[in-house]
Amino acid sequence: MKDLEFGIDLLPNQRSLGLNWNLETDTFFFEVMTKDKSFTRRGILSCINSIFDPLGFLAPVVIQGKNILRNLVLGTKEWDEPLSEDQLDTWRHWRDSLIKLEDLHISRNYFPESLKRCKEKRIHVFCDASEFAIAAAGYIMTTSSESKCHTGFVLGKAKLTPTHGHSIPRLELCAAVLAVEVGCSIADHLSLQITDFKFYSDSKVVLDSRSFLHGKFLCVRVAFLQHVTRSFAGLSGCSGWHYCTKSRIVEAFQEAEKFIVRTVQQEVFTEEIDYLMQNKALPESSSLLSLDVFLDPDGIPRVGGRLNRSNMP
The missing domain is CATH 3.30.70 (Alpha-Beta Plaits)
Structure with a gap:
């Protein structure tokens, strides 16, 4: 040089x-x-x-x-x-x-104008799935001082799907998780003040997670999406499926953990939870009958220990 x-x-x-x-x-x-x-x-x-x-x-x-x-x-x-x-x-x-x-x-710059001069900076992440791959792509869209919009590619990821054992709705859910991971990566590495994050999916099953029959495979991924959504909405009053850098506080992770535990227990001990909610004794056929089971304030079944029977104050 x-x-x-x-x-x-x-x-x-x-x-x-x-x-x-x-x-x-x-x-x-x-x-x-x-x-x-x-x-x-x-x-x-x-x-x-x-x-x-x-x-x-x-x-x-x-x-x-x-x-x-x-x-x-x-x-x-x-x-x-x-x-x-x-x-x-x-x-x-x-x-x-x-x-x-x-x-x-491919141009090194996202836009011809400096990002510092842009009034608004938004991240848009799109995801989709097919029988052989899932993918997600993130873009940044800005509004210049002259009210002109520019869009630039930021990050993309694609993964092969398993050869068997997964339906298209499941793969669409995996693509949604990949999209959130792309959004998190952009938020961590792009040193800009982002106005908003938006995620897009053409799967109605993903957009309405209540339609899932929560198996162990599904509940972990749904919990991850719920964690991103609920923590963001709870901290800033926003709504919709998007990411916030503030969602990594301890309370948010604790809520996500409770959601996973509650979902798995509801799947395995559906009958027992119904009896406990009605303050009834567990049925004799229950595998939990010999345990001192109770519901905590979060609705999660827990087992009492021997300390409850001690004379300790």
Whole structure:
């Protein structure tokens, strides 16, 4: 850099935190290394992992490669076993498409105007799910001093779904949890005064968590979303499904823990809880009959200890 003559020489490309940075155009770009990779599971894994994309610019492309690799894992036994002809054609089609990524340039700045001059800064996070992947993407929208709106991509994430055992409503719920995680990450790392957070899902099941039959898998994820919503609404009077940095206080985590415990116990001890709420003795068939069970002020069944029978004051 010290030997450059500004205004005449072109600025060189730099690497910043693992990203390729074109100083001349002030944009990020990508270099794809697809040569000298063997047509095996090991070579495919090496090719996919060579794409460094911490902000999720290429998430829609990389997730397809991961899905191809997963299908190959199910169809081959050894890491160095050559691919079949059908598998080879699928892999080549995806690998050859990576060359087009070298033509992609993404502006380093969110907007042409300085963020300090913007009157409002809002975060919008979108999520969705399919049979093979879940994804979430966060954007920042600002209103300038001239009342003009600008939108910029901040962070995106995509994950493969399990191969079996999950319905679309469950996957939509997982996508909603991923969206909240993206929002939390943006709130933690973006050193700006954010006016508002908004989350979007096209799943009515997610938007109305009461429609879930609370199993152990579901209740933990619903509790996480409830924790974000209730703590935010309780502290600032806001409503809706969004995130607040103040939601990490001790009381908020305690309420989230109580919600999880109460939900799981309601699923396992439904009959016993009904009897306790009516101040009736537990049925003889109950596994809790030999225990001194009672409901605490939060409606959570608890068991009395031996200290209750002692003479201690």
